[in-house]
Amino acid sequence: xxLNLFVWRQKRTDEKGAMERYEAKDISPxxxxxxxxxxxxxxxxxxxxxxIAFDHDCREGICGMCxxxxxxxxxxxxxxxxTCQLHMRNFRDGDTIYIEPFRAKAFPVIKDLIIxxxxxDRIIQAGGYISAHTxxxxxxxAVLIPKEDAETAMDAAECIGCGACVAAxxxxxxxxxxxxxxSHLAVLPQGKIEAARxxxxxxxxxxxxxxxxxxxxxxxxxxxxxxxxxxxxxxLNREYIKAQIGMK
Amino acid sequence: xxxxGKCPSGPLHEKWDRRKQELRLVGPVNKRxxxxxxxxxxLAGASAAATLGELGCNVExxxxxxxxxxxxxxxxxxGINAAKNYPNDGDSIFRLFYDTLKGGDFRAREANVxxxxxxxxxxxxxxxxxxxxxxxxxxxxxxxRSFGGAQVSRTFYARGQTGQQLLLGAYSALMRQVRSGTxxxxxxxxxxxxxxxxxxxxxxxxxxxxxxxxxxxxADAVCLCTGGYANVFHLSTNxxxxxxxxxxxxxxxGALFANPCxxxxxxxxxxxxxxxxxxxxxxxxxxxNDGRVWVPKNKGDKRLPxxxxxxxxxxxxxxxxxxxxxxxxxxxxxxxxxxxxxxxRGVGPGGYGVYLDxxxxxxxxxxxxxxERYGNLFEMYERITGEDAYKxxxxxxxxxxxxMGGLWVDYNLQSNIPGLFVLGExxxxxxxxxxxxxxxxxxxxxxxYFIIPYTISDYLARTKxxxxxxxxxxxRRSIEDMNASVKKLLSINGRRTVNEFHRELGRIMWDYVGxxxxxxGLKKALSIIxxxxxxxxxxxxxxxxxxxxxxxLEKAGRVADFLEFAELMAxxxxxxxxxxxxxxxxxxxxxxxxxxxxxxxFRYVAAWEFKGINKEPGLHKEPLxxxxxxxxxxxxx
Numbered sequence: 001x002x003l004n005l006f007v008w009r010q011k012r013t014d015e016k017g018a019m020e021r022y023e024a025k026d027i028s029p030x031x032x033x034x035x036x037x038x039x040x041x042x043x044x045x046x047x048x049x050x051x052i053a054f055d056h057d058c059r060e061g062i063c064g065m066c067x068x069x070x071x072x073x074x075x076x077x078x079x080x081x082x083t084c085q086l087h088m089r090n091f092r093d094g095d096t097i098y099i100e101p102f103r104a105k106a107f108p109v110i111k112d113l114i115i116x117x118x119x120x121d122r123i124i125q126a127g128g129y130i131s132a133h134t135x136x137x138x139x140x141x142a143v144l145i146p147k148e149d150a151e152t153a154m155d156a157a158e159c160i161g162c163g164a165c166v167a168a169x170x171x172x173x174x175x176x177x178x179x180x181x182x183s184h185l186a187v188l189p190q191g192k193i194e195a196a197r198x199x200x201x202x203x204x205x206x207x208x209x210x211x212x213x214x215x216x217x218x219x220x221x222x223x224x225x226x227x228x229x230x231x232x233x234x235x236l237n238r239e240y241i242k243a244q245i246g247m248k
Numbered sequence: 249x250x251x252x253g254k255c256p257s258g259p260l261h262e263k264w265d266r267r268k269q270e271l272r273l274v275g276p277v278n279k280r281x282x283x284x285x286x287x288x289x290x291l292a293g294a295s296a297a298a299t300l301g302e303l304g305c306n307v308e309x310x311x312x313x314x315x316x317x318x319x320x321x322x323x324x325x326x327g328i329n330a331a332k333n334y335p336n337d338g339d340s341i342f343r344l345f346y347d348t349l350k351g352g353d354f355r356a357r358e359a360n361v362x363x364x365x366x367x368x369x370x371x372x373x374x375x376x377x378x379x380x381x382x383x384x385x386x387x388x389x390x391x392x393r394s395f396g397g398a399q400v401s402r403t404f405y406a407r408g409q410t411g412q413q414l415l416l417g418a419y420s421a422l423m424r425q426v427r428s429g430t431x432x433x434x435x436x437x438x439x440x441x442x443x444x445x446x447x448x449x450x451x452x453x454x455x456x457x458x459x460x461x462x463x464x465x466x467a468d469a470v471c472l473c474t475g476g477y478a479n480v481f482h483l484s485t486n487x488x489x490x491x492x493x494x495x496x497x498x499x500x501x502g503a504l505f506a507n508p509c510x511x512x513x514x515x516x517x518x519x520x521x522x523x524x525x526x527x528x529x530x531x532x533x534x535x536x537n538d539g540r541v542w543v544p545k546n547k548g549d550k551r552l553p554x555x556x557x558x559x560x561x562x563x564x565x566x567x568x569x570x571x572x573x574x575x576x577x578x579x580x581x582x583x584x585x586x587x588x589x590x591x592x593r594g595v596g597p598g599g600y601g602v603y604l605d606x607x608x609x610x611x612x613x614x615x616x617x618x619x620e621r622y623g624n625l626f627e628m629y630e631r632i633t634g635e636d637a638y639k640x641x642x643x644x645x646x647x648x649x650x651x652m653g654g655l656w657v658d659y660n661l662q663s664n665i666p667g668l669f670v671l672g673e674x675x676x677x678x679x680x681x682x683x684x685x686x687x688x689x690x691x692x693x694x695x696x697y698f699i700i701p702y703t704i705s706d707y708l709a710r711t712k713x714x715x716x717x718x719x720x721x722x723x724r725r726s727i728e729d730m731n732a733s734v735k736k737l738l739s740i741n742g743r744r745t746v747n748e749f750h751r752e753l754g755r756i757m758w759d760y761v762g763x764x765x766x767x768x769g770l771k772k773a774l775s776i777i778x779x780x781x782x783x784x785x786x787x788x789x790x791x792x793x794x795x796x797x798x799x800x801l802e803k804a805g806r807v808a809d810f811l812e813f814a815e816l817m818a819x820x821x822x823x824x825x826x827x828x829x830x831x832x833x834x835x836x837x838x839x840x841x842x843x844x845x846x847x848x849x850f851r852y853v854a855a856w857e858f859k860g861i862n863k864e865p866g867l868h869k870e871p872l873x874x875x876x877x878x879x880x881x882x883x884x885x
Contacts, residue, residue: 028521028524044791058487062412063320117315140375140382147385154406157406161317
């Protein structure tokens with residue numbers, strides 16, 4: 001099939017960018033979205049033009065590196081699917097596709113579709129961990145964890161840190177990202193000890209990094225390629241209030 | 249030169265304790281005077297950097313991704329082995345050790361593998377303490393599943409995302425150290441060179457992938473945790489950015505490269521769909537617990553799988569290997585798939601695929617149980633192929649997946665260059681000629697959490713901290729050399745893209761240095777590769793400049809190294825005139841087609857020394873001695 005692409009091109013952070021038009025010809029429906037872009041890039045290189053820069057790595061939907069807004073939706077139209085796992089059979093011959101970077105105040109554009117997401121790392125640095133030193137820990141079965149709790153923790157822990165939730169949020173909030181880590185650890189007995197401190201410092205760091213707050217739009221959930229539930233934001237809020245009033 | 253792995257003496261189970269007693273320590277006050285560079289942020293790199301930071305060293309951690317949470321360990325699906333014996337099914341440290349050694353076709357060091365099995369249990373404890381949400385049973389205990397090459401259930405797992413959860417555990421420990429100021433992270437940086445001063449590794453040269461700046465970093469020791477080189481095949485299950493550059497540049501600076509021909513072709517990947525293919529996706533081996541592998545008995549049978557009656561199906565793994573059935577080790581399952589497809593019995597477009605069928609398991613356990621166990625894998629399969637594997641069997645085919653070979657290290661994980669340590673997939677040490685499933689995660693974390701902290705301190709204790717800085721002539725020379733090589737690549741301005749060369753190299757490697765290798769084929773590969781390399785240096789086209797984010801330039805540097813490394817791999821495969829594990833030489837097989845090892849002549853590690861481009865590398869041997877097990881014919885029947 002043949003497609004009409006409008007792609008965000010921006011040389012560097014401090015320069016203005018613009019949408020530019022490209023044609024993608026003879027695209028197979030079996031191709032992934034990024035393989036389609038690879039093909040467009042091969043054509044640009046042959047013409048001596050600079051290829052479109054975009055982040056990608058594992059191409060199997062787990063590393064969280066790919067980060068494109070496709071037709072206005074982070075990671076594109078298919079539910080619970082990263083950009084790299086989106087396949088061209090989801091488009092039709094003659095379609096026009098708009099491709100932009102994840103946009104948020106806390107995610108400056110580095111080049112074209114590549115953004116700086118180091119703010120997410122700094123939220124984790126603030127307290128997104130259990131302070132267990134290597135060695136000297138009890139046997140793995142010494143602390144039993146109810147299956148339901150382990151499953152809930154896993155539901156939250158599936159977050160791949162891509163930032164689609166931020167790009168989808170009208171407030172540019174990293175609430176779903178932060179809530180996923182807070183909830184994953186707060187559900188587990190090992191994580192409860194530091195839960196109160198963790199939720200406070202992570203939330204504070206999130207706001208310091210320029211992310212907005214949650215306005216209950218739930219766009220984050222709709223965009224999340226791993227389907228992280230917004231109930232974890234409620235969990236974060238509960239944990240936060242508990243911490244503020246000193247409840248254990 | 250005969251290499252010495254420097255394994256400790258004494259009984260097998262006392263070796264690691266003995267070594268720990270022999271190793272020197274650095275006092276807590278002095279530790280902070282030492283700076284250690286860790287390159288790579290997968291399981292090995294993240295766990296090493298976090299643990300060394302915890303101990304008080306100054307750690308500089310580098311990765312090419314935008315965050316250390318994205319190393320390709322994250323894509324490991326199935327699980328991690330440990331000898332906990334929680335299911336009470338007969339497992340022990342010795343059995344894990346034996347299975348791993350046998351799985352590797354007796355081409356690994358006994359002492360290393362035994363240590364790996366010993367610390368496997370500590371890893372599970374550590375990960376649980378960090379909050380890794382492993383699967384549990386209804387009583388709250390940890391659950392296990394079985395994996396290829398073992399008759400016990402010793403694999404711990406977190407849905408189909410075990411690698412992700414383990415890596416995020418190590419990443420969180422690493423982030424904690426960043427906060428406490430012991431570790432500095434350098435993302436979007438690619439190592440281009442190892443800097444050696446007076447014989448010791450004292451730093452690295454990196455390119456900042458955003459600004460294009462080429463800079464040096466000096467340290468008291470360097471740890472390479474840079475993963476494997478399966479992307480030499482172009483199409484593999486590795487991430488697009490996975491490369492051999494860091495390891496290969498260390499090799500060019502004198503580090504020995506061991507057993508480069510030992511590569512693993514994983515049996516359960518989604519088949520290639522066309523020329524546009526950029527990578528291959530693995531479906532976890534754990535699927536073989538419940539899926540049955542088959543092809544039609546008749547050649548060229550084009551009927552839908554549901555229309556082929558039971559009597560006309562060949563469950564070839566169950567037929568050939570009744571003892572292990574669908575759970576034979578990866579190399580055996582891969583070759584068996586290739587054999588039936590070469591016979592013309594393959595399925596799907598192009599005929600390069602076999603069925604992995606869940607019909608029986610769904611009938612026995614119900615669709616819900618299967619969904620609970622493998623739901624995310626079925627979803628992934630559907631996204632890529634557009635087919636529903638609950639309704640019709642998956643199609644799978646082998647794909648390059650893992651490198652057992654890597655930089656040579658001694659028992660302390662130190663290369664032949666003092667101060668250069670190599671961890672995880674980047675070293676050659678524990679898996680011999682074939683790795684068992686769920687053992688890569690185990691090795692990466694064993695090296696990073698529990699081995700390097702002990703062994704590196706012995707080196708540090710013998711080294712004065714901070715004697716070298718980046719003002720040294722060796723660092724200046726390295727920067728000049730790297731700037732010159734980037735400039736050279738950019739000046740070629742030819743007609744063909746980097747991908748075109750990479751694809752062509754991949755085809756050569758897959759055809760002649762892939763699943764089955766012959767003397768003629770290997771010689772052919774060795775005769776074609778130098779020509780392709782020369783063509784690359786004359787005709788590759790890289791737009792843009794070096795002083796900018798330039799992904800084509802990044803790729804070009806990596807492919808240039810693959811073009812050199814491919815020759816080393818073929819050389820090693822040609823020299824190893826036997827079949828063992830993943831290295832199958834058609835000249836050496838049993839009457840039934842199984843690999844025929846030659847212990848008399850090849851019971852050694854082949855470690856290669858760089859002698860110059862277009863020059864034959866030098867071979868050094870490390871003989872392998874087996875004092876506790878008798879190398880047997882590897883049978884899974």
